[in-house]
Structure formats: C-alpha cells, structure tokens
Amino acid sequence: MKVKLQPKNQTIKSMLEFKGDKSIAHRALIIGALAKGKYKISNFPDSMDCLSTLNCMRKLGVNIDYRGSGILVSSPGYENFKSSLGTLDAGNSGTTARLMCGLLAGCGIEAVIDGDYSLRKRPMGRIIQPLSQMGAQISSENSRIPLSIKKANPLIGINYEMPVDSAQVKSSILIAGFLAHGHTTVLEKNFTRDHTEKMFKALGSDIEIVDKSISIKKSNIKAKDMYIPGDISSAAFLIAAALLSKDSSIRINNILLNKRRRKYLDILLLMGADIEYKVSDIYNEEEIGYIEAKSSSLKGISISKDIIPSIIDEIPMLAVLAAFSSGKTVFEGIQELKYKESNRIEAVAENLKAAGLCLSYSDEHMEIIGENKFLEKEIHIKSFGDHRIALAFAAMSVRNKNITIVDNWECTNISFTDSLKYFSEFLNITTC
Numbered sequence: 001m002k003v004k005l006q007p008k009n010q011t012i013k014s015m016l017e018f019k020g021d022k023s024i025a026h027r028a029l030i031i032g033a034l035a036k037g038k039y040k041i042s043n044f045p046d047s048m049d050c051l052s053t054l055n056c057m058r059k060l061g062v063n064i065d066y067r068g069s070g071i072l073v074s075s076p077g078y079e080n081f082k083s084s085l086g087t088l089d090a091g092n093s094g095t096t097a098r099l100m101c102g103l104l105a106g107c108g109i110e111a112v113i114d115g116d117y118s119l120r121k122r123p124m125g126r127i128i129q130p131l132s133q134m135g136a137q138i139s140s141e142n143s144r145i146p147l148s149i150k151k152a153n154p155l156i157g158i159n160y161e162m163p164v165d166s167a168q169v170k171s172s173i174l175i176a177g178f179l180a181h182g183h184t185t186v187l188e189k190n191f192t193r194d195h196t197e198k199m200f201k202a203l204g205s206d207i208e209i210v211d212k213s214i215s216i217k218k219s220n221i222k223a224k225d226m227y228i229p230g231d232i233s234s235a236a237f238l239i240a241a242a243l244l245s246k247d248s249s250i251r252i253n254n255i256l257l258n259k260r261r262r263k264y265l266d267i268l269l270l271m272g273a274d275i276e277y278k279v280s281d282i283y284n285e286e287e288i289g290y291i292e293a294k295s296s297s298l299k300g301i302s303i304s305k306d307i308i309p310s311i312i313d314e315i316p317m318l319a320v321l322a323a324f325s326s327g328k329t330v331f332e333g334i335q336e337l338k339y340k341e342s343n344r345i346e347a348v349a350e351n352l353k354a355a356g357l358c359l360s361y362s363d364e365h366m367e368i369i370g371e372n373k374f375l376e377k378e379i380h381i382k383s384f385g386d387h388r389i390a391l392a393f394a395a396m397s398v399r400n401k402n403i404t405i406v407d408n409w410e411c412t413n414i415s416f417t418d419s420l421k422y423f424s425e426f427l428n429i430t431t432c
C-alpha cells in the first residue's frame with residue numbers, strides 16, 4: 001500500500017499519548033516471564049515486533065492472555081519452560097532474535113530461531129561469539145539466521161568487553177548471564193539503552209551497575225505487574241512533524257523519558273527546537289513524563305559518536321530535520337545504521353536526494369547541508385521495507401507543498417500500528 005501525503009496548513013494544537021515502548025515491551029515478556037507467577041502488562045503495543053516476541057514466549061509454555069493493550073501473563077518460570085521447541089519465528093525483529101537466543105542458550109533449550117528476509121541479512125556473530133564463550137552450542141551459516149541452538153551443559157559466566165555498541169547484544173549476554181553459573185560482567189564502550197538492567201532491577205535480581213560495567217548473577221526474582229510508558233521512538237516522528245509545521249504545538253503525556261532514550265530531545269534542544277520535557281514519575285525504574293513541542297527554526301549541529309547509541313533509532317528522523325535546519329549537521333560514527341532493518345545510511349541518502357536535499361556520506365559518517373525551506377515537487381519515497389525510513393519521510397512531507405508518496409506503508413506496523421491516525425493531525429492522507 002502507498003500513502004499520499006500533503007500538509008493541511010492549519011493551526012495544530014494536539015494532546016497525544018502513545019502505545020507502550022517497543023524495547024520495554026520485549027523485555028516485559030522475556031525477562032518478566034523468567035519468574036514463576038502471574039502478572040499484568042498494561043499499555044502493551046500491538047506492533048508486529050512485539051507480537052513476534054509474544055508468540056515465541058507462548059511456544060516456551062508461557063500462557064499469555066492478550067486482550068488489546070492489557071496482557072495477563074502466567075509463567076511456569078524459566079526452570080519449567082519447554083525443553084525442545086522446533087522453530088521460533090522472530091519475524092523482522094532483531095531484538096526478539098537476539099534476546100531469545102540468550103534466553104534459550106541460558107535455559108539449555110533446543111530450538112531454531114528464524115526470521116524474515118531482512119532479519120536473515122543481519123549480523124548474529126555478535127551474539128554467537130559471547131554466548132559460545134559461555135558454553136552455548138549455536139550453529140548458523142555465515143553467522144546469520146536461522147540459528148540452531150542445541151542442548152548444552154549449563155552456561156558459565158564471563159567477563160565481556162563489548163566490541164560493538166549494542167543494547168541487543170548486551171541484553172542477550174545479561175539474560176544468559178542471569179541463567180549461568182557464577183557472575184557475568186559486560187563492559188560497554190559507550191552507553192546503550194538500559195531497559196534490560198532496569199527490568200532485572202525492578203524484578204529484584206542481583207544486578208550491579210558501575211558506570212559502563214554491568215554484573216549479574218542468578219538470583220530470586222518475582223513476577224510483577226508492569227505499565228509500559230509511551231514509545232518515545234514513535235513519538236519522535238510526531239515531534240518532528242510539529243517542529244517542521246507552521247503554527248503547531250503538541251503535548252505528549254505518559255511518555256518514556258529514560259535518560260538513554262531522551263537524548264533525541266536534548267539534541268533537538270541544541271538545534272534550537274522549542275521543546276520542553278519533564279519527568280513526573282518513575283515506574284519500575286523507568287522515567288515517565290510529558291513533552292511539549294512547537295513549530296521551530298532549527299540550526300545544524302555536530303553529533304559525536306559516543307551519543308549515537310542513545311539516538312540510534314532516531315537518526316533517520318534527525319537527518320530529515322537536519323535537511324531543514326540552517327547550516328551543516330554532522331553525524332559521526334554511524335556505521336551500525338548499516339545493520340538495521342535496511343542499510344539506513346543508503347536509505348536516508350537515496351530519499352533525501354529524491355527530495356532534492358543535499359548530503360554527503362561515507363560508511364560511518366553523514367553530513368547534511370540544510371536550509372529552512374518548503375519543497376514544492378511531487379516526491380516518491382522508498383521505504384526499503386523499513387518502518388523508521390517510511391515514518392521519518394512521512395514526517396518530512398509536512399514541508400512539501402506538493403504530494404509526497406511513501407511506498408510499502410505496511411512496514412510501519414513493525415513498530416507503530418496506528419501512525420496514520422497521528423499523522424492525520426498534520427496531513428491530508430490518501431492510500432492507494
């Protein structure tokens with residue numbers, strides 16, 4: 001399905017809320033169900049990635065009563081998961097594949113993890129290597145999915161210095177480490193999102209965090225009810241639409257404001273955005289609050305590589321915003337973008353060029369010369385089957401007086417099922 005988008009050109013004043021954060025939702029099921037018992041998850045998102053995790057957990061023998069955004073989970077606990085599972089389908093979800101691999105290896109469960117065309121191209125050596133060092137038996141062709149996990153002796157804890165900045169890799173090792181004999185310590189080069197650590201802490205496990213070093217060992221955890229705050233990575237597209245539109249102002253309530261995820265907002269503030277945010281609550285270790293964003297004139301900035309892991313999913317959106325900011329924006333150390341649902345460096349470059357916007361890029365670096373302007377031509381955007389590319393360029397369309405057409409819109413269901421409802425505040429939308 002294609003969507004045709006054109007700005008409404010009217011004053012926008014909206015109050016928004018979002019379905020639960022995708023990263024926390026995965027962990028609410030995978031880590032939450034390690035404990036034996038019943039718990040409720042509120043504001044669980046119905047995005048395809050989260051449903052992939054939900055279906056994998058059901059195959060392990062976890063009973064999940066899914067009633068829209070409220071979920072009742074009844075888990076037999078990790079010691080009583082089924083011991084042989086056949087094939088688990090992680091769909092498009094790297095988080096599902098990598099975290100499930102840590103869980104299955106840690107529990108000594110025999111299974112194959114498979115996924116779709118895009119997931120089959122993504123690197124898995126980064127989890128196979130540390131998990132094998134712990135004693136897991138994982139085989140694959142070219143370190144790609146499908147991954148075949150065999151029964152093995154119980155895993156042994158390791159000290160692991162992360163060669164890549166990846167919360168998925170860190171989480172896979174920490175989950176396996178929780179199930180292993182002895183201590184496991186992971187040392188990060190740069191901070192990545194910390195929902196795994198917070199979830200283990202909220203459940204009462206023995207986890208110690210000192211700066212970039214995280215140590216975990218087996219301990220008692222208890223099933224606990226959870227509320228998942230709104231997904232800030234989905235909200236990022238509507239915040240951008242508000243900044244780029246004329247006469248617009250939005251307020252977002254009950255949104256995740258975790259320190260490692262709100263860096264997007266801090267960068268926008270540095271770019272001169274009229275944004276305000278405030279933490280009003282902490283629930284299960286996660287900060288929650290509100291964000292207000294208004295139409296803004298932005299300016300280019302330099303973004304250094306140590307910050308990239310904290311804005312990894314927002315870079316396509318920031319690249320689009322940079323193209324409408326006065327001056328130059330530089331992104332350093334963005335090589336991980338090549339290994340996402342598409343090669344996001346190429347995908348961003350191709351679509352910015354299709355819109356007549358100016359950039360230069362290499363394997364790990366992108367420079368955008370922006371201008372605070374409106375476009376006036378029919379633009380065809382290729383999503384490359386990647387939700388965050390489709391959504392970022394849909395937000396861009398508020399700056400095009402002509403029509404912007406985005407292909408394969410269905411891919412946005414990976415993370416943001418009702419995005420058109422939100423975009424319709426800003427845009428006239430037709431589908432074809």
Ligand code: S3P
Nearest residue numbers: 023095165166167168169312313
């Ligand atoms: C995620 C971590 C990030 C991010 C992904 C979700 C997570 O990936 O891109 O969308 O939930 O841990 P990496 O940590 O592998 O970069």
